[in-house]
Amino acid sequence: MNMLAVGSVAFDSVETPFGHADSVLGGSATYFSTSASYFADVGVVAVVGEDFSDEHIAMLNLRGIDTRGIKKVPGKTFRWKGRYDYDLNQAHTIETHLNVFSEFKPVIPDDYRLAPFVFLANIDPDLQMEVLDQVRKPRLVACDTMNFWIEGKPDSLRKLLKRVGLFVINESEAREFAGESSLVKAARRILSWGPGILIVKRGEYGALMFNGKSVFSAPAYPLENIFDPTGAGDSFAGGLMGYLANTGDLSEGSIRKGIILGSVMASFNVEAFSLERLKGLSRDDIKARYREFRQLTHFEDM
């Protein structure tokens, strides 16, 4: 195992302009690990309820994911119900039932603790910190968060960032967290809190990477239809971190390639509900779309 992922495993009910899905597999750790599994050996730490069926575990195992860290406890699995309108960058939450997730205390299995790459999906920053207290000298820790924690626990989050190498955040959340309308200034401020690399996710506009020395702009793949945006950010992080864990190369060139692979994985993920598209890709699918990203952005020297 070269990657530890900690986050949520959930059942989602989603409505989009293209249809709806009821109680399908979702959750940040699920999307992340499925995406990362194409590149790395991933172990997941999460919690589910008694309603969580073995077929979902079997699907993750089929992707080579180590699921021993997914703890089944009495009660129901985390459930989220949401809607996307035509502006697919914006999720509207209809219902959130944290269920067993409200008592989640991540306990990292002994043999997961040496994983050189760690991804802390969007959970309470105090829990993200507890994960870091349990792991042994990872080469790279990445984390995500959301406005709920930015507004509710900004100090915990800033404390956490001192121990994080790569921070992934949405554009509006970056501005909010830094208290800066200029994204370039917001990025500089966030980098000053600790992470060496900041990646700002911009939905259908792609992503920007800041590392204090240079900026990298990655486009999103221009899909005819974004069927369901749920999990796009975690699929993105999974492709990026999976690639870095696979190569062990943390140079800027490698991070740029990882960001494109993350964008590739996110573009597949949004083509279907749940993990329907993400779970069944081939190496050729991934390579072909990577080449399309090259074609999409290519221009000659002057």
Place this chain on the structure above:
Amino acid sequence: MNMLAVGSVAFDSVETPFGHADSVLGGSATYFSTSASYFADVGVVAVVGEDFSDEHIAMLNLRGIDTRGIKKVPGKTFRWKGRYDYDLNQAHTIETHLNVFSEFKPVIPDDYRLAPFVFLANIDPDLQMEVLDQVRKPRLVACDTMNFWIEGKPDSLRKLLKRVGLFVINESEAREFAGESSLVKAARRILSWGPGILIVKRGEYGALMFNGKSVFSAPAYPLENIFDPTGAGDSFAGGLMGYLANTGDLSEGSIRKGIILGSVMASFNVEAFSLERLKGLSRDDIKARYREFRQLTHFEDM
């Protein structure tokens, strides 16, 4: 002269979070031609009032722009007053006084009529058509428009597009014009109305080019402060069309380079009010920023 530009010359009063400018030189034809002047020999057709001073004409002439087509008539020059809040993609109009512009009937001087490149800035599509009725077999006609004409004269606009090779439009206007929330589908529909190339401007998110065969995604330059976005779209079109007129190369590779040069010119333009930054660039400034765009988007093959 290898480029004819028809549009507005105006006085703008602009407030942004960074300051304000009162009655400064603006207008679509002004921004376009100043930007294009770094690459091409531009002749402008526009109308101004008696309040338009010779110093503005002298500035344009200093940039090598042929201003014989700017007609001075009794009355006042077009005046626009607007405000930008922190969302700098969105202009809020406070006042519009069309003044002499309301009677604008573009008359193309004889020696302008052979220009191989023609840019129709955002004016009434019926007037844009009248310009095309006066010119002789241009190699490339480009045009811009706005929501006002999309809503008020959609049939005139579609009729015009049959005679346009390159159509430049804002993202929200592309969706509105096509009646499609999917940008990829909107682009396909607009291309079906005539233009071989569609460029969708996305403000701080850059631009997308569609030609029916491939898509090109160009980033915007990540500026610390966008001082004043006024004229960004016309500066963009000026850099692009100026480059194409200069090289005479209409291959896709050349159009991609032109789009980056357009993005370079737009990025300079928004660094100051009016044409303060755009009018005084050097070849080295432009080349250096073009290289920065290469660096901003570069990633290796997988």
